[in-house]
Amino acid sequence: MRKIGFIGCGHMAKALIKGLQKNSAFSISGHDRNESNLAWLEHESIPQKSLADLCIESDIVVICVKPKDMYELCATMNKIIDKETKIISVAAGVTLENLKTALPGRKIFRAMPNIGAKDNLGITSIFSSKEDNEILEIFNFLGKAFVVDSEEKINLHTSLIGSGPAFYFEIINEFENRLDGLLPDNVSKRDVTLLFLTSLISAIKDGENLDDLIASIKSKGGTTEAGLNLLYNKNFIQIFSNAVDAAKNRAADLSMD
Secondary structure (H helix, E strand, O other): OEEEEEEOOOHHHHHHHHHHOOOOOEEEEEEOOOHHHHHHHHHOOOOEOOHHHHHHHOOEEEEOOOHHHHHHHHHHHOOOOOOOOEEEEOOOOOOHHHHHHHOOOOEEEEEEOOHHHHHOOEEEEEEOOOOOHHHHHHHHHOEEEEEOOOHHHHHHHHHHHHHHHHHHHHHHHHHHHHHOOOOOOOOOHHHHHHHHHHHHHHHHOOOOOHHHHHHHHOOOOOHHHHHHHHHHHOOHHHHHHHHHHHHHHHHHHHHHO
């Protein structure tokens, strides 16, 4: 059984832990200073450990703290963690080179998962100077994982896959707001939303061309064309792409802080 310890047990760590709990090959522990996160660990029956004990006892340590807290943490870890322990950082903007400087001689991996990991539907990019099938297998258990060959791609993953769900949630939120004007009181908005999204997934699951799918719904002079034309006139596609770039640029900025 492999011992995986989480330092920082906020939203992302909780998603990773929930996904990993489904695999009996992993023994999970956590360390945090936040009372609500500690209460969550207790509720999930996850052992809480001191930083020193977690670093010493874990085969793999996953760092899930905010970038601003990373270097102080690494200075402490550097005094206690074994050089054979594998270290995974999921912090946006903290480069592999900076991590290697802060934790010299260690086996370090940058991983950029997303919130889907809690349901084993996550998408994770991994960047490291070392190849390691075990790290790849862990994140593949949480969904789909792949190795990227540059830090720039980690930043793109951060924005497109990490931040991207929030962009879609904003659209879904407005979709549900508009359902208020359609549905009777005894019909759940969320049930309709889930069915609607499932139908979209079903439509693309066999690799169908998206332009063909749009064309199959749109008719000349019809309602779909009217709505699409407004989106195109407002540069909706470019706005979405600009949002991805803004998040990507912020990830790059964080690496220089």
